[in-house]
Amino acid sequence: MSTQSRVPAHDELREEHDSRRVSAFADDALASLDATGVAEAIRHGEISATEAVEAAIARVQEVDPVLGATTVDDFERARRRAGHLPRGTRAPFAGVPTAIKDNVNVAGLPMSQGSDALPTAPRTADGAFVRQLLSTGVIPVATTTCPPFGWTATTERPGGRVTRNPWATGYSSGGSSGGAAALVASGALPIAHGNDGGGSIRIPAAVCGLVGLKVTRGRLLGDPTTDQLPVGIVVNGVLTRTVRDTATFLAAAESHQPARRLPAVGLVEGPGARRLRVGMMLDSPLAPATDPQTRDAVAGVARLLDGLGHDVDPDTAVPVPEFFRTDFQDYWALLALASSARGTKLYGEGFDPGRLDMFTRGLAARAKRRLHRAPLYLARLALTGPASARLFPADADVVLTPTLVHTTPRIGYLSGDLDFDTHMGRLLEYVGFTPIHNANGQPSISLPLGRTDDGRPIGVMFSARAGQERLLLELAFELEAAAPFARIDGQV
Numbered sequence: 001m002s003t004q005s006r007v008p009a010h011d012e013l014r015e016e017h018d019s020r021r022v023s024a025f026a027d028d029a030l031a032s033l034d035a036t037g038v039a040e041a042i043r044h045g046e047i048s049a050t051e052a053v054e055a056a057i058a059r060v061q062e063v064d065p066v067l068g069a070t071t072v073d074d075f076e077r078a079r080r081r082a083g084h085l086p087r088g089t090r091a092p093f094a095g096v097p098t099a100i101k102d103n104v105n106v107a108g109l110p111m112s113q114g115s116d117a118l119p120t121a122p123r124t125a126d127g128a129f130v131r132q133l134l135s136t137g138v139i140p141v142a143t144t145t146c147p148p149f150g151w152t153a154t155t156e157r158p159g160g161r162v163t164r165n166p167w168a169t170g171y172s173s174g175g176s177s178g179g180a181a182a183l184v185a186s187g188a189l190p191i192a193h194g195n196d197g198g199g200s201i202r203i204p205a206a207v208c209g210l211v212g213l214k215v216t217r218g219r220l221l222g223d224p225t226t227d228q229l230p231v232g233i234v235v236n237g238v239l240t241r242t243v244r245d246t247a248t249f250l251a252a253a254e255s256h257q258p259a260r261r262l263p264a265v266g267l268v269e270g271p272g273a274r275r276l277r278v279g280m281m282l283d284s285p286l287a288p289a290t291d292p293q294t295r296d297a298v299a300g301v302a303r304l305l306d307g308l309g310h311d312v313d314p315d316t317a318v319p320v321p322e323f324f325r326t327d328f329q330d331y332w333a334l335l336a337l338a339s340s341a342r343g344t345k346l347y348g349e350g351f352d353p354g355r356l357d358m359f360t361r362g363l364a365a366r367a368k369r370r371l372h373r374a375p376l377y378l379a380r381l382a383l384t385g386p387a388s389a390r391l392f393p394a395d396a397d398v399v400l401t402p403t404l405v406h407t408t409p410r411i412g413y414l415s416g417d418l419d420f421d422t423h424m425g426r427l428l429e430y431v432g433f434t435p436i437h438n439a440n441g442q443p444s445i446s447l448p449l450g451r452t453d454d455g456r457p458i459g460v461m462f463s464a465r466a467g468q469e470r471l472l473l474e475l476a477f478e479l480e481a482a483a484p485f486a487r488i489d490g491q492v
Contacts, residue, residue, distance in 0.1 A: 017170030017411070022066050024059035025187040025489040032491060034242040035096045035190040035249075039137070042085075042095040049082040049095030049139065056097035056141050059188040067186060068163045069179040070142040071102040072109055078141040091137025092252045098138040099192045101177055103146055104223040104236070106130055113225070114157060114176070115148040115357065117343060119350025127223035129236040133193055136252040144179030144192060146200075147416065148357040149339055151332065152423070153203050153431050154409070155179055158357050158416040165208060166488055167456050171408045174204030177239060181208040184239050185488055191245055197226075197234035198332070199403075199434025202446035204239065206403035206459020209448040209486060211240045211476065214434075215250065216466050217385065217441030219259045225346070231331060231381045233438040241487065243476040244269070246445075250469065262467045271481065272474035275309045278302075279316030279396035284405060286325045287432025291406040297450025297458040298402050304449075304483060305400070318399060319391050320436060324384075327377040328435050329428075330370055334378075336363030337371075362420025381439055385466075388440035392465050398475060403446040403459035405432045437463055445472045448485045457486070 025032055029051035033041060041047045057075050064070050078097065085095050100106055103113045105127035110120045126134070134140075145155050145163045155163035155178025163178045165171040166186035173182040177194030181204030184192050194201040196214045205212025215235050226234040240246045251267035258264060280302055283289050290298075302312045340360060343351035356364075384391075393399060406429075414426055437444045443464055450458030464472050 017164070018168050020169045021488060022063050022166040022169060022186050023489045024063045026055075026059065028055040028058070030055045030059070030190065032187075032489070033190065035093055035240065035245040036242070038096045038190055039093050049085045050079065052095055053078050053082040053097050053139055053141060056189055060142060060183065063166070063183070063186050063188050066164065066169060067166060067173070067182045068161065069145055069173070069182040070099070071112060071145055071179070073142045074109060074140055077108070078139050081139045089137060091135065092248050093191070094137030096138050096191065097141050097189055099142045099144045099180060099183060099189055100130060100133070100140050101146055101180055101193050101195060102143040103150055103195065103225060104130055104193075105225070106140070106143065109143060113149050113347070114146040115360070116355040117352050119348050121348060121350065127225070128221035129223050132221045132253050132256045135256040136249060138191065141189070144177070144183065146176040146179060148360050149336065150176035150197060150200055151336065151359055151363060152176065152414055152427055153199065154414040156411065156414060156416045161416070162411050164411065165408065167209060170410050171456065172207060172411060172414065174207040174408070176200040177204045180239050181205060181210055184241060185209055187488060191238050191240050191249065193236065194239050195234055195236045196438065198438050199431055201237050201239060202403050202434050202444065202459065202461060203431065205446040205448070207408040207457060209457030209488070211243055211246050211448070212446040212459070213237055213246050213250070213469070213472070214437055214444050215469055216262055216443045219262055219469065220253055221257060229335070230378055231439075241485070243473060243480045247473045250473075265469045268470055268473040268477065270474070271478035272471070275311065276397040276475065277395060278305055278310050278312045279318070279393045279399040280312055280314045281316050281318050281399060281401045284401070284432030285320045287405045288429050290402050293407050293452050294402045294404065294450070294458055298400060298460050301400060301449050301460050301479070304479065308478060308482060312400070313396065316393050316396060316399060318393060318436075321380075323380060324436070324439065327380050328439060330367070330373060330377045331381055333363040333367035333370070334374060336360050337367035340364040357416055358418070358420055359416070359423050362424065384439045385441040388442050388466060391440065392442070398462045398464045398471065401433050401461050401463070403433060403461040405430055407452050407458060408456060433461060442466050443469050443472055445476055447476055447479060449479060449483055451486070
């Protein structure tokens, strides 16, 4: 009998990945705790920060060979920080392990923005948001993957370098904060940084079964990589498994530096008493019709809301200007052109435009062809924020929509090796809801309230008027209590 092993066929490998679930939950210091629970355990002396960090490092090392979610580890510095945690600190997440997305400035670590074109020299200082994040007490153990420059809705780089979804490793983990989402969903970390310029917190939250809040523009601090954008579409935040972790983070970040022109959110600790007028929109004016499983998920949440006493209007129309889709694409392309043409100034000596990926090059080429339109679309996008209050449905407190147009695609559907036109066409048919809030600056949150026929997460999204994060978090607390979020290890 031959002892030679048989190489699995492509279809067998695909089937194996489609059914493979990756969980890092273990009987260690982190156990099944969320970030708030880990912080409480450290505060009460039940575990030490060192034990929490060591457990996180072990979990990351266990799952990362499969998930491909980290870029650079920061283990030794994390150990030092855990060993020197200030006594009596009141930081709400003191000692809680986390990770930072590889597109912001972290002192002592390189920043690749997911691209092979960027220099590998360590950054010299933390960006403003990283300082705000660290003020909450978290201890970063690594940086996490993103697609080149965060342009797309999956975390797949050229050459087959992919970040897999821990719910089913044959599927995308979303983008552009896909590495962060994969680690939090798998249980390797309780909380991780992400940012959102077109859905990049909410999309991976939706496909990985997490809570993903995009805050109002100006609520949180930025980074030198985004602070000078002509239209500020990018906001920072976190991905979590529980609403209370997102609420605690936001309150802590706000205490570090309150937003100057927005009402304070404060610490939201549970549902609100007020019954809300909920508008509902199943199809995006920017994309094809929403697929059946996603429609069913949103409809199920509408029934849940109705049962909780909220007033749901299933025929809400959110007015989106006809020119918005083209304007947003043109602006997106302009940012790619800037990254390509001004890379050395933006990212430092050693930037190599010859190593830019195909999608970035395609966006930049589009921007060059349409550069004459820049004054028009920049002016219209800049006016979208001030006009947002008029565009929000007058008879709704919040609006319920899908987070995405269809269920999570398999790895390869938005491959980093695709030709530009195919990639762009597929992307526009997938991401039809999230970019609106980046342009108008309003807050929105994706919650893991739906499931596909085979048990993978489907996110639903709520949006509100500028400054109304408290309203969204109160509603999220209520829905989490009424329909507890599934966790990857089968618990809630």
